[in-house]
Amino acid sequence: MEEQTVNYSMPRIGDKAPDFEASTTAGPLKLSDYNKDSWVVMFSHPADFTPVCTTEMSAFALDKDWFAERNTKLIGLSIDSIHSHLAWVNNVREKTNVYMDFPIIADLDMKVATKYGMLHPGESATAAVRAVFFIDPKGIIRLIMYYPLNVGRNMDEIQRVLTALQTADECNCALPINWRPGDKAIVPPPKTLVEMDERIANTEYEKVDFYLAKKSL
Numbered sequence: 001m002e003e004q005t006v007n008y009s010m011p012r013i014g015d016k017a018p019d020f021e022a023s024t025t026a027g028p029l030k031l032s033d034y035n036k037d038s039w040v041v042m043f044s045h046p047a048d049f050t051p052v053c054t055t056e057m058s059a060f061a062l063d064k065d066w067f068a069e070r071n072t073k074l075i076g077l078s079i080d081s082i083h084s085h086l087a088w089v090n091n092v093r094e095k096t097n098v099y100m101d102f103p104i105i106a107d108l109d110m111k112v113a114t115k116y117g118m119l120h121p122g123e124s125a126t127a128a129v130r131a132v133f134f135i136d137p138k139g140i141i142r143l144i145m146y147y148p149l150n151v152g153r154n155m156d157e158i159q160r161v162l163t164a165l166q167t168a169d170e171c172n173c174a175l176p177i178n179w180r181p182g183d184k185a186i187v188p189p190p191k192t193l194v195e196m197d198e199r200i201a202n203t204e205y206e207k208v209d210f211y212l213a214k215k216s217l
Helices: 053-060 064-069 082-096 111-115 155-171 195-202
Strands: 022-025 027-030 038-044 074-080 105-106 130-135 141-147 208-209 213-216
Touching: 022 105, 038 155, 053 064, 053 074, 053 082, 053 155, 064 074, 082 105, 130 155, 141 155
Parallel strands: 038 074, 074 105
Antiparallel strands: 022 027, 038 130, 130 141, 208 213
16 A cells, blocks of 8 residues: 655745635634635644643634734634534633634644645644744735744734734835834835935935935834
8 A cells, every 4th residue: 555645845925825625613714715805814733732732822812802903814723623622612711711712723634734834744743833824815925933842932923023014015115123013114225326316315214324224104
């Protein structure tokens, strides 16, 4: 009998998010329908009823209104069954009064995890690493984060980069290191000699030099 080969390829920033249909704790979900006209943050966890995962998923549940205010939907995933997900969600609600009521994908056959490169054999061949995918309303993957099984994610950074992506799109700008709302943005560098001279003459920007200038948003 031939051994089945699993494809561990990973989608990249700028790729169209691989579409899928899956069973979730909120019922059947098709990504392209769920993603229509809104951002999606999709995140995987290694297993239900584990301590680090419980802290992470609870944090997403507690901040669901923050994401909703920014036109962003949440999707969780692990290689567990619907029954396991439901029992875990209920257990967390009973013990901590936190209700993880966003869709959590039951990915027992690992189809979604495989499509999104969430399985890293060097870490585990049967549990998804802690991946986070930021998908824009056009269905394009804009940012990807990966964490190992034993290190929890940083919710502050997840929220910072989502805000940064949306701000960069809205204002057609780039954002410097550690950017936060209220900070100045990077003005795209000039592409011609005429644009360079205009930049040099501009007195409204905060300039280090013509190629590195900042402006208030």
